[in-house]
Amino acid sequence: MPIVHIHMFEGRSVDQKRELVRTVTDAIVNSVxxxxxxxxxxxxxxAKHDYGDAGKLGCDAQ
Amino acid sequence: MPIVHIHMFEGRSVDQKRELVRTVTDAIVNSVxxxxxxxxxxxxxxAKHDYGDAGKLGCDAQ
Amino acid sequence: MPIVHIHMFEGRSVDQKRELVRTVTDAIVNSVxxxxxxxxxxxxxxAKHDYGDAGKLGCDAQ
Amino acid sequence: MPIVHIHMFEGRSVDQKRELVRTVTDAIVNSVxxxxxxxxxxxxxxAKHDYGDAGKLGCDAQ
Amino acid sequence: MPIVHIHMFEGRSVDQKRELVRTVTDAIVNSVxxxxxxxxxxxxxxAKHDYGDAGKLGCDAQ
Amino acid sequence: MPIVHIHMFEGRSVDQKRELVRTVTDAIVNSVxxxxxxxxxxxxxxAKHDYGDAGKLGCDAQ
Structure with missing residues (x-):
């Protein structure tokens, strides 16, 4: 605790996720x-077809 | 915001998800x-083996 | 199943939530x-201070 | 209701999930x-690269 | 990890929650x-007005 | 999207939440x-009685 769930489009590399986890953890530690x-x-x-914004799927957005 | 998470069995088509996102968005916009x-x-x-109901996996239910 | 979680600002009446649950259920039943x-x-x-958008709390947004 | 979400590392068998669902349901029924x-x-x-603990990815932990 | 979220009607005592956490943890440890x-x-x-089942709020169900 | 849920013990001030949202957003923007x-x-x-760790409630931990 804190427990964090991050939902984002697929396609990020393990390196990006490593950086994400490192910097989000720092941000939480320092702010709370x-x-x-x-x-x-x-x-x-x-997947882009599993996200809806303003009534449209992510795979249909321009 | 509103943020909505829908958990359901796999197997629906992109067309069904498109309709789901369109009509659930309408329902929210009109009601709140x-x-x-x-x-x-x-x-x-x-997956059906990732859902439990009444102590039984979805893949074991009749 | 489907299981749905809806996160929204507090302040809606029970009547609005009743309508929300009725119409979102209809939308899901008909689309999937x-x-x-x-x-x-x-x-x-x-609460508005428990939501962040573009790095700002909901209670600070114009 | 109760609605339960369990997030865990991939790799468990269907038999382990069957036992998980059976015993967690029993625990809930008996305690509440x-x-x-x-x-x-x-x-x-x-996946191990989708979990962060103490700022490190699960795939990088010893 | 495992991370578990349990959503249930309000009104359970701290003793019931203590038993819930103890026995659900045991169930997970033993099964996976x-x-x-x-x-x-x-x-x-x-709250009962924050749960919908079959299109009806929990506070309206018989 | 990304959509982030942060679960933490109650008691943080609005100023701490403002800093949390600002710095977690920065961390996400820069890493992904x-x-x-x-x-x-x-x-x-x-609440501390709504969190369990190693089978014990947060309100019972030393």
Missing amino acids: ATAPENVHIVIHDM | ATAPENVHIVIHDM | ATAPENVHIVIHDM | ATAPENVHIVIHDM | ATAPENVHIVIHDM | ATAPENVHIVIHDM
């Missing part, structure tokens, strides 16, 4: 005063 | 008075 | 071919 | 006094 | 072969 | 190459 080992992050990849 | 561009929907597909 | 009794919806109210 | 048919469980598998 | 200290559980209380 | 206006964050406060 907790230890890094308390921060647990789950990344959820989404 | 928000603009369509505020509605973000994430669809999560599940 | 399931029975109404399979649709479970959890509504999560958020 | 509800009927088994009210308990809905969604299992979410994660 | 992990250590207790890896199991993180978040309990989410819901 | 997206625009700030695509980042939506929901903060979920938890």
Whole structure:
């Protein structure tokens, strides 16, 4: 705890996820005063046809 | 915001997901008075062996 | 199943939530071919200071 | 209702998930006094590169 | 990891939640072969007007 | 999208949440190459009796 879920489009590399987890953990530790080992992050990849915005699928957006 | 997560069995077509996102967005816009561009929907597909109901996996149910 | 989570700003009335649950259930039933009794919806109210968009809290947005 | 989401590393067998769903449902039924048919469980598998702990990806941990 | 979210109607006592967390953790540890200290559980209380089943709010169900 | 959910113990001030949202958004924008206006964050406060770790409630931990 804190427990974090991040939902984003698939296609990011493991290096980008490594950087994401490192910097989001830092941001949380510094802003709400907790230890890094308390921060647990789950990344959820989404296909573009599994996201809807303003009533449209991500795969149909311009 | 509103942010919506829908968890359902895998196997629906992109056309069904397109219709799902369009009509769920309409339902939200009309019932809680928000603009369509505020509605973000994430669809999560599940395998039948990743769902439990009444203590039984979906793949074991009759 | 389907299982739905809707996160939105607090302040909606029970009547609005009743209409939300009724119409979102209809939208799901009609678009992905399931029975109404399979649709479970959890509504999560958020305070404006518990939502961030573009790096700003909802209570700070114009 | 209760609705349960379990996020864990991928690689468990269907037999392990069957046991998981059976015993978690029992635990809930016995501790909060509800009927088994009210308990809905969604299992979410994660790759080791989709989990962060203490700022490090699961695939980088010793 | 595993990370667990349990959504249920409000009104359970702290003693019931203590038993819930103890027995659900045991169930997970025994079925998927992990250590207790890896199991993180978040309990989410819901009001009856924040749950919809078969298109009806929990507060309207008989 | 990305959509982020952060679950943490209640008691943080609005100023801490403002800093949390600002710096987590920056971390995401810089690590996975997206625009700030695509980042939506929901903060979920938890009571200590609504969190379980290693089979114990947060309110019982030393």
